Amino acid sequence: MRKIDLTDFHVATSETARQINRRIALNFIRRHQPMSRADLARRSGLQRSTVSAIIDQLIAEGWVTEGAIAAAPRGRRPRFLHLNAERTRIIGVELRPEMTTVGLAGLDAGFVAQVSWPTPHDPDRFVSELARTVGDLRDAHPRSVIEGMGVSLPGRVVASGRMVFAPNLPWPEVDLKELLESRLGLPVVLDNAANACALAEVWFGRHPESVRNLVAVGVSEGIGVGLLLNGQLVRGASAMAGEFGHVTLDESGPPCNCGKRGCWERYASNTAAMQGYAELAAAASVTTLAARYEDLVQLALAGDRLAGEALDRQAEFLGQGLAALQTGLAPEVIVVFGEVTGAWDRVGPIVAAAVKRRSLPVAATRIVASDPAERPRLRGAVTLVVQQHFGAPNVA
Numbered sequence: 255m256r257k258i259d260l261t262d263f264h265v266a267t268s269e270t271a272r273q274i275n276r277r278i279a280l281n282f283i284r285r286h287q288p289m290s291r292a293d294l295a296r297r298s299g300l301q302r303s304t305v306s307a308i309i310d311q312l313i314a315e316g317w318v319t320e321g322a323i324a325a326a327p328r329g330r331r332p333r334f335l336h337l338n339a340e341r342t343r344i345i346g347v348e349l350r351p352e353m354t355t356v357g358l359a360g361l362d363a364g365f366v367a368q369v370s371w372p373t374p375h376d377p378d379r380f381v382s383e384l385a386r387t388v389g390d391l392r393d394a395h396p397r398s399v400i401e402g403m404g405v406s407l408p409g410r411v412v413a414s415g416r417m418v419f420a421p422n423l424p425w426p427e428v429d430l431k432e433l434l435e436s437r438l439g440l441p442v443v444l445d446n447a448a449n450a451c452a453l454a455e456v457w458f459g460r461h462p463e464s465v466r467n468l469v470a471v472g473v474s475e476g477i478g479v480g481l482l483l484n485g486q487l488v489r490g491a492s493a494m495a496g497e498f499g500h501v502t503l504d505e506s507g508p509p510c511n512c513g514k515r516g517c518w519e520r521y522a523s524n525t526a527a528m529q530g531y532a533e534l535a536a537a538a539s540v541t542t543l544a545a546r547y548e549d550l551v552q553l554a555l556a557g558d559r560l561a562g563e564a565l566d567r568q569a570e571f572l573g574q575g576l577a578a579l580q581t582g583l584a585p586e587v588i589v590v591f592g593e594v595t596g597a598w599d600r601v602g603p604i605v606a607a608a609v610k611r612r613s614l615p616v617a618a619t620r621i622v623a624s625d626p627a628e629r630p631r632l633r634g635a636v637t638l639v640v641q642q643h644f645g646a647p648n649v650a
Contacts, residue, residue: 277643278300289335290334321333347384354371403441406632410492410494418492421513446493449489452634467583477499478499479496501575507521531560565597572594590622593626
């Protein structure tokens with residue numbers, strides 16, 4: 255049961271009902287296309303006249319197209335409905351401290367174009383570079399209608415669009431949403447990368463419909479956690495829910511960019527693995543080192559002893575943290591995303607063993623690695639816009 259918050263609510267109006275019915279129709283078409291108007295009315299329980307009005311509006315707006323005519327034993331032959339995936343596009347932005355990737359995708363989060371460039375050191379330069387990229391994408395795809403832009407961030411964003419906590423991104427607090435919308439002329443949705451990836455798993459992941467408790471754990475420069483509990487994304491006060499990467503494991507541990515010491519991400523992140531590798535190499539008088547985390551992974555997979563030790567240590571600490579998430583939150587699924595998943599055949603058993611040692615014996619959580627080829631953060635950015643049009647409208 256969800257209690258009505260009398261300090262923050264929306265009165266249901268006829269427009270509320272129209273929005274709910276519209277999104278029901280869109281989701282049925284998305285899930286079961288191609289389908290006729292009669293099929294939509296039968297599956298949804300909506301009146302045929304309501305379905306007809308909704309579909310006429312969606313066709314006029316370019317969201318839906320009518321395709322082939324179905325065979326019928328008698329009477330008028332129905333036309334099949336499809337989402338207009340060729341016309342309706344979304345821009346996704348994966349903002350990371352070192353590199354930004356911009357993609358143009360359809361409503362199915364399938365990308366038709368991608369481009370990457372080094373992340374500038376200040377927000378204004380970032381917005382200028384992004385504006386140029388968006389202009390190039392529009393020029394290259396003139397028939398596409400861009401419905402909005404989603405941005406996945408290595409930090410936390412309050413409802414107004416201001417980024418308030420991004421210890422691994424050397425930017426000041428900034429109202430990035432206002433900057434982007436004023437410069438690009440597009441509606442923009444921003445969220446923490448882990449939150450975006452959790453939503454993407456719900457919309458586009460390969461999980462049963464019954465999954466309502468899912469945790470997404472991003473392993474990169476730091477560690478971010480997105481929480482989908484009881485079917486709702488948990489944001490917490492000041493949008494700070496999920497900052498498990500900054501839970502202290504050892505108060506005398508290495509300093510963290512958040513200002514504390516010994517945080518979980520100082521042991522289980524890519525940065526921690528690279529630092530551990532450098533320390534092992536220095537002790538062994540090895541001077542030729544992997545320059546990037548991806549290189550470290552490849553060295554470990556090729557049998558390099560020092561890289562393997564660094565990766566295994568990262569996996570052990572990652573498992574320790576996941577055990578706490580599994581025990582404390584009891585999700586059906588924990589999805590790990592990040593470059594570490596490229597070595598999951600090696601890393602996964604170490605993670606699983608650490609989780610098993612530290613969790614309750616009755617725990618039934620599945621821990622799965624995302625596919626790096628699906629670009630989880632970029633797909634998550636697109637999902638932020640998709641849910642604006644397909645998710646349930648905000649009502650009390």
